[in-house]
Amino acid sequence: MAQIEKLSGIAFLAFPEMKNLLTAELAGRFDYGKIVESATVDGLSFTPFGTSSWYGDLLYCPDFKHEIFENVGNELPYFASTCMIEPFILRFESIGEAASALKEIQRNWAPYQYQLFRRASLIQEKLPYINLKTRKFPVNIPNSPMGLYTLLDDKTMLASALTNSPLPAGRIQFEEDHENPPSRAYLKIQESLSLFRAFFGVDFPKEGEKCFEAGACPGGWTWVLRQLGADVLAVDRAELAPSLMEDEHVHFMAHDAFTLKPEEVCSLLECEKIDWLLSDVICYPARLLQWIKLWLDADRAKNIICTIKMQGAIDWPLIAEFAKIPSSRIVHLNYNKHELTILIHNE
Numbered sequence: 001m002a003q004i005e006k007l008s009g010i011a012f013l014a015f016p017e018m019k020n021l022l023t024a025e026l027a028g029r030f031d032y033g034k035i036v037e038s039a040t041v042d043g044l045s046f047t048p049f050g051t052s053s054w055y056g057d058l059l060y061c062p063d064f065k066h067e068i069f070e071n072v073g074n075e076l077p078y079f080a081s082t083c084m085i086e087p088f089i090l091r092f093e094s095i096g097e098a099a100s101a102l103k104e105i106q107r108n109w110a111p112y113q114y115q116l117f118r119r120a121s122l123i124q125e126k127l128p129y130i131n132l133k134t135r136k137f138p139v140n141i142p143n144s145p146m147g148l149y150t151l152l153d154d155k156t157m158l159a160s161a162l163t164n165s166p167l168p169a170g171r172i173q174f175e176e177d178h179e180n181p182p183s184r185a186y187l188k189i190q191e192s193l194s195l196f197r198a199f200f201g202v203d204f205p206k207e208g209e210k211c212f213e214a215g216a217c218p219g220g221w222t223w224v225l226r227q228l229g230a231d232v233l234a235v236d237r238a239e240l241a242p243s244l245m246e247d248e249h250v251h252f253m254a255h256d257a258f259t260l261k262p263e264e265v266c267s268l269l270e271c272e273k274i275d276w277l278l279s280d281v282i283c284y285p286a287r288l289l290q291w292i293k294l295w296l297d298a299d300r301a302k303n304i305i306c307t308i309k310m311q312g313a314i315d316w317p318l319i320a321e322f323a324k325i326p327s328s329r330i331v332h333l334n335y336n337k338h339e340l341t342i343l344i345h346n347e
């Protein structure tokens with residue numbers, strides 16, 4: 001008979017290669033753990049409290065109190081793709097027993113494995129089907145609960161039915177197009193738009209919709225917006241890829257995007273309010289926040305998606321200012337690197 005032992009605390013699954021950013025966030029944003037000097041990662045590395053342990057990219061923190069989230073509006077760490085919110089240990093004798101025990105709790109379970117891959121895939125095969133393949137954009141993000149498990153040894157797993165993402169292991173992975181988009185940044189806007197729709201119920205940009213994109217060169221985001229049929233005012237100091245420069249639905253302007261007034265942009269796009277305001281500009285987060293507030297005060301944009309690029313260590317109090325914007329969500333995308341993304345639904 002499989003046996004379940006409930007555990008205290010939370011387990012955080014770091015995005016790939018983001019372990020140090022996750023631990024820095026736990027320390028800087030949640031005041032959990034402590035930062036010590038180290039020569040290895042940006043001059044900082046993390047020493048978790050004595051009882052925390054890494055299982056691959058999964059950090060189990062038995063002493064992490066759920067109440068800690070209340071201070072930050074219940075938002076779980078951005079650099080974790082998903083979290084085991086009610087972790088437990090499952091002890092079992094066979095693959096069938098493990099799968100039955102999970103199935104009894106809920107339908108959907110995804111693996112996170114850092115070892116014992118073969119055994120985990122045999123367990124997964126006995127569970128109800130979920131799509132673990134790369135996905136072709138556009139995708140629908142489901143809203144059904146998705147559990148997470150990881151094998152600690154061949155008869156023990158760490159698992160949680162309750163997680164904070166409906167995606168398997170909290171990540172969307174798109175089929176990549178290596179030929180058409182002018183830059184790999186197209187994946188970020190595809191992921192942002194998918195999340196935007198899941199969070200706010202707003203459909204993708206479409207024909208007739210007006211987008212203003214700051215820092216658009218070479219054009220990965222513009223390419224996605226055009227694939228979806230929207231009109232784009234693309235502003236950058238450098239031109240976009242030739243195919244986009246020739247597109248009559250792309251109006252390119254060589255300009256500092258931050259000095260264009262919302263009214264000017266709306267008049268260029270012949271509308272009262274633009275449908276999508278987008279920025280992937282590399283700038284200080286404080287500058288970006290000021291610009292977003294300018295647009296919100298002017299009430300000239302319905303939906304906003306901006307990359308918050310970090311310069312060195314993350315200024316968590318400043319990120320908290322972004323998080324205070326009404327109807328906003330801050331995320332770390334699967335396709336973000338040392339940056340976050342803010343999504344704002346301003347209708």
Ligand SMILES: C[S@@+](CC[C@H](N)C(=O)[O-])C[C@H]1O[C@@H](n2cnc3c(N)ncnc32)[C@H](O)[C@@H]1O
Nearest residue numbers: 183185215217218219220221236256257280281
């Ligand atoms: C990361 S790239 C954008 C990539 C683009 N999103 C894509 O999909 O291909 C950032 C761009 O911001 C532009 N940029 C930086 N500061 C700017 C400003 N003040 N106004 C307009 N563009 C700016 C840079 O020239 C650069 O092309």
